[in-house]
Amino acid sequence: xxxxxxxxxxxxxxxxxxxxxxxxxxxxxxxxxxxxxxxxxxxxxxxxxxxxxxxxxxxxxxxxxxxxxxxxxxxxxxxxxxxxxxxxxxxxxxxxxxxxxxxxxxxxxxxxxxxxxxxxxxxxxxxxxxxxxxxxxxxxxxxxxxxxxxxxxxxxxxxxx
Numbered sequence: 001x002x003x004x005x006x007x008x009x010x011x012x013x014x015x016x017x018x019x020x021x022x023x024x025x026x027x028x029x030x031x032x033x034x035x036x037x038x039x040x041x042x043x044x045x046x047x048x049x050x051x052x053x054x055x056x057x058x059x060x061x062x063x064x065x066x067x068x069x070x071x072x073x074x075x076x077x078x079x080x081x082x083x084x085x086x087x088x089x090x091x092x093x094x095x096x097x098x099x100x101x102x103x104x105x106x107x108x109x110x111x112x113x114x115x116x117x118x119x120x121x122x123x124x125x126x127x128x129x130x131x132x133x134x135x136x137x138x139x140x141x142x143x144x145x146x147x148x149x150x151x152x153x154x155x156x157x158x159x160x161x
Contacts, residue, residue, distance in 0.1 A: 030078030080139020
């Protein structure tokens with residue numbers, strides 16, 4: 001019986017499954033962000049009157065741009081395609097969402113994002129992690145890097161110590 005627990009704990013210490021973990025986190029976050037995007041599309045008519053346009057665009061055009069970019073970013077995150085770039089827009093968006101939810105404009109932000117205060121902070125943490133750690137080996141980024149370079153991506157580890 002002690003051999004079982006010894007093998008269980010010693011084996012799990014040496015095997016982290018970090019690439020599989022990053023895949024799960026990318027898929028989970030992408031699906032959650034996709035769900036947000038779908039909710040915004042379904043409630044488009046209710047959101048647009050409370051939404052202010054940005055960059056000189058009308059509220060309808062601004063909301064359409066926002067939804068399309070959210071959709072593209074969610075799909076890129078799930079596929080692991082240009083992951084670090086695809087995380088930047090949602091990261092900024094969640095920073096803005098948290099700021100709006102904590103400010104006097106919380107009613108408009110609640111209609112746009114359908115969040116409670118603090119909920120965007122979860123996304124912010126996940127997006128910062130993805131920005132720092134990258135997509136992992138189970139991603140299109142890794143496949144493209146391995147295909148278009150002379151050396152395998154495993155050998156391109158940079159020692160930053």
